Amino acid sequence: MDLQAQTHPYNPGAPAGPESYLLVWDAPNLDMGLGAILGGRPTAAHRPRFDAIGRWLIDLADERTAELGHAVEPEATVFTNVSAAGADAIRPWVEALRNVGFAVFAKPKTDEDSDVDGDMLTHIERRRSEGVLQGVVVASADGQNFQEPLLSLVDDGIPVTVLGFHEHASWAVNSPDVTFVDLEDIPGVFQNPLPRVNLDALPEGGAWLQPFRPLKSLLRNTRD
Template structure:
């Protein structure tokens, strides 16, 4: 591969194939939110939502370290998200903020239980691979299990990282060919430490593990 593509605005997300090398990050927003919610015992608030500017700076550094044949791959980042009916106005500011940081956003209506964005993430990864421009890949997902087969295949040729939470991604933490990075290990990604209490890191005097939902939900 040759050439560089340092400006994300020149990346091709539809239409013409990309021709310059990229270091790709795909972010599974529904799954990351679910993982955060399980760690927090409730819906993430502003303090415990990831800062995408910090993620972007980290990806830039990773891409700079991935020089091949004198070419630095362009960092490319896309957040994949569902939009539930009636929620467009609630997330519009978040989507605009992502785009201002330099992230692309793939938004898909959440019409049925099967309207997940996982297939779209896989399609985009395969597109970059088939274009011959994929120099590295980061998949941000709480556990990454839905991407395992493709990631293991790609890891035979390029560096592949699962970015998630070690509580949910034991398979990736212990994997021989994939790298794993806990999201909280990215500098500045959270405004405050996550209140992570789990069976692997219990304090000596014990800890309360909050229910994920109220018991009354059983009869709804």
Template sequence: MSTHASYPAPGPNTLLLVWDAPNLDMGLGAILGSRPTSAHRPRFDAVGRWLVQQAAELSASTGLDIVPEATVFTNVTPGSADSIRPWVEALRNVGFAVFAKPKLTEDSDVDPDMLAHIETRANEGVLAGLVVASADGQNFKDALERHTQEGVSTTVLGFHEHASWAVGSEVLNFVDLEEIHGVFREPLPRINLDHLPEGGAWLQPFRSLDNLL
């Protein structure tokens, strides 16, 4: 696990949300066919209210006093600190922690840090519920299913177009991000392969062909 001076201390029984910012941005860009604008970026105050409500419902169903905890995991590319700083500060003002990691190579992803944080909370014995927010969430499948078997309430928060494994799961909860009230200022221009327009629709690639080199 990555070490850093201000690692959060363990709390009481926790409903933990870990948010995969790079992957969600990629998934959102694929739906939009372009880089997301402010109209189509998630409102974290809406996500925070939803998480607080989920913690209250989990408390009622388990009889435990469960508190919400949320962390956004993100990469920071060299030279982009000034542009990303207002977003990071806004997240912290809402009540989200932020784990920021420099994007030095293609392998500098935040997935291992997210998984390490989940396992730390589990080992501390405070993990009562787990929400993984990722466009597809596939990298977290094993951890989610294992914690479900251990009695932890688990939810995948993402986009149904990209997370069919979670949508069809018999053991995991799935919530489409757009189902959260107020999370987007405008509806996403989503394309359903089961209900395509008569003239067809363009589906943009998830990544550049240059990544194959």
């Protein structure tokens, strides 16, 4: 996926803001990754706390400010899909995010191709083309679709962090060029520990590893 300059879809023509340490959060992908760890749909008890994530991002921006000698502001946006009948269910969550200080980009979920990866890349590139980008955090369960564009940012001297789950993001965990942070390692993000299974330290009685997607998704791939 190329990271190329495009017309910004959220506020075209808006002037560049202050220098930014940007976090983009892939809500559908992280929900899927979290569901795989939990073995089912995440409940409120196991959903991440965005106030804790916000404080962590502020610390990153402050560190970058100290490094550069001038102000770098934290900026965070959650990217999500909204199904045709899902607006009422998702509205309180969206309002809660905005109250914490996160922007939200919401896109209708019309088919399998209407994900938000391209919108996230467009937002990153807009900040890059404005010359204000001083750091990037991509929050995604695996982040594989962002690998090539993120390495391009590293080549430009922009620090890049991938925020996700180490079980699903081996490319970032093992990359010498990006920093990987496991979401559960951020203080206060989860109220309860996640029921994670480490293949290197399995319990004596064994452990169930749930599928990442329904088996019938194979039928969709065959039709495509």
